[in-house]
Amino acid sequence: ADGRIGGVDRLATGPVRHAAPEDPAYMIFTSGSTGKPKGVVVSHRAIANRLLWMQEEYGLRPGERVVHKTPYTFDVSVWELFWPLLTGATIVVARPGGHREPVYLAELVRSESVTTAHFVPSMLSVFLDDPRAVEGAAGLTRVVCSGEALAPEVRNRFLRLLPGVELHNLYGPTEAAVDVTSWHCRPDGGDTVPIGRPIANMRTHILDSRLAEVPLGVTGELMLEGVGLAEGYHGRPDLTAERFIRRTAPDGTVRRLYRTGDLARYRADGAIEYAGRTDHQVKIRGLRVEPGEIEAALAEHPEVHACAVLARGERLVAYVVSPDGAADPAELARHT
Known part of the structure; x- marks a missing residue:
């Protein structure tokens, strides 16, 4: 042997470098207004924080079953895959395109004893429209919603038709590790569905155009801080600097924030309500779309x-x- 493998020098000795918390764990592309999608780089630290929070919050048990139905180009697929693996639970893989078929999903949930599933709110609404789907989903323990605003009507219908199943509304951009706020929906939830409060090791700020905190109930731009933020956009330092900003807090501390472009306000109880976009970006069936x-x-x-x-x-x-x-x-x- 000449010490080479496949034309690459082989090192006979030396330490094997393992991934560090700050190293990239994955990159997912998201749309851009210029017509050139941009790759969002998320670190091991960020996604590990998100997964550990989810386990602490929901307590998935060994032997439970989580359906993996989200295409892997969408960041929800990250927790669908890795949360069960961290906890000794089982991943039930839906067939390609199965996330669009309510009756198939309900039968999969029933036949495989699935306890946990994710739905984009618009798809959840379609799912609840079919009595056969609702009947098959009765054995679920929890449903997680994210990707677009959850309408009060859909929440109310869910809690009426599946009274024994928990419904959780989560929020987060691709530029953070999947989700950054959460809310447990209740039957007496009122006329809106909040996106909730920050998850572990994340902070939210609602700021005006001068980057000053807005009063309770006043709408401003939602900005995020914490270990769950992405490292930035791959190969785009200009765009990274534009969206991931440095803000000096009133106490003089310089903090790294991500500008979501989402409008929000604090309710009297401290929960956050989503109030639309600052730009022309829209969500279509849970996918972020830039008309531009x-x-x-x-x-x-x-x-x-x-x-x-x-x-x-x-x-x-x-x-x-x-x-x-x-x-x-x-x-x-x-x-x-």
């Missing part, structure tokens, strides 16, 4: 002189100006 990204792709088509993309409920609608008004909608859809 789609507009940028449409504008590249030779038949498009100008365009605008707007959200209409659970659909995106594009308005296009073409030279002679004869642009083919099907062709434009394929192009984007």
Whole structure:
């Protein structure tokens, strides 16, 4: 042997370097208004904090079963995969596309004795519309919702149809380790569903345009602080500096914050209510969508002189100006 493996020098001795807490654990791409998705780098420390909090909060037991149905390009899949592995529970893997099929999911939950499942609120609403799905889901212990705003009507319907199942509303951007706030939904929850309070080792700030804390009940931009923040955007130091800012607190401490672009306010009980976006970003079935990204792709088509993309409920609608008004909608859809 010449001391080489596959053309690479082999080290006969030397320490094996294990991953450190600050090393990247994963990178997930999220949409960008320029049409160029950006990779969000999350450290081992950040995701470990999130997983340990989840276990402390919900107490998943060995032998319980968690359904893994979220595509791995969406950060919820991280806890679906690793939380069961940390606790001795079992991962039940749904078939590709199964997350869109309420009756299939209900049968999977029933046949595999699943105790824990995640739903985007819009999909949960569809799930609850089918009596067969509701019947199959009665054996669940807990359902976790995140990805978009949870409507009070969906919460109320869930708690009425599945009274023995816990419902938890979580919130968090891709730029943090999955979720940063949580709320346990109750039947007497009122006219809104809060996103709750910060999880372990995270802090929330609701600030005005001058980065000053707003009073109770006043709407401002939600900003995040703590070990759960991502390291930044891969290969984008400019964008990282723009979104992950340094703020000097009133006590003189300099803190690293992430600007979510989400509007929020504190309720009288200290829980946080989501109040919309500061920009044009929207959520469609739980996926973050930048209409500007789609507009940028449409504008590249030779038949498009100008365009605008707007959200209409659970659909995106594009308005296009073409030279002679004869642009083919099907062709434009394929192009984007």
